[in-house]
Amino acid sequence: MSSTPESKPSAGYADNKKAPLSTSMPESISLDKWADTGYEWTGEVEPSAFKRLAATLATEHEQANISLNANLYRRNNVLHLAFTLTGEVWLTCQRCLQPVAIDLSDDYNIALLEDESQARSINDEQDYLLLDEIITEPAPELLLPFKKLVEDEILLKTPMSPKHDDCEMTVEQFGEIPEEEESENPFAALASLKGKL
Secondary structure: OOOOOOOOOOOOOOOOOOOOOOOOOOOOEEHHHHOOOOEEEEEEEOHHHOHHHHOOEOOOOOOOOEEEEEEEEEEOOEEEEEEEEEOEEEEEOOOOOOEEEEEOOEEEEEEEEOOHHHHHHOOOOOEEEEHHHHOOOOOOOOEEOHHHHHHHHHHHHOOOOOOOOOOOOOOOOOOOOOOOOOOOOOOHHHHHHHOOO
16 A cells, blocks of 8 residues: 555654664554654564565575664644565566565555544545554554554565566477367358258
8 A cells, every 4th residue: 555655754754752763673563652752663674574475485585674664653633654665575476486576665654543534634545544443452552563564565565476577488398289170160050051941
């Protein structure tokens, strides 16, 4: 869900305090703690750290880390999660079965709405999610599934059937292709009767 250039501020947008930077990507962000003050995380993530993405990665090619700059902030009383991804993953080409690089670099900005009425406060082109739909785990505090949301966007960016732009499908032929016998058209007999009736 890439945002349009008009509707996205940079992922570094924040006019509040920053959360302390951690070395590993957090699974979730406490909204009770950071929703009003803002939260920022910058770092690199191994593609295999995302479980659903890991199942699609090519094993024949080394995967480089993906750079991520994320920012949770509030604007016009609406919570936003903005992030910038930089990097690529290697998937398996569905034609030649060789690794193919898929560029993930993009800017994302998702409005996190408490209810549908807040949709009037955001741009029409703005991507949004309802907090009730994405926070499904019961917990003592309100936890935004940060890692899952980033992985969702990565999966939307990767093609279902990746292939090289100039790839020809490799076909190996064993033996000769049998010639098809010409079968008689079943309607030929009807055509010959047409003039006689």
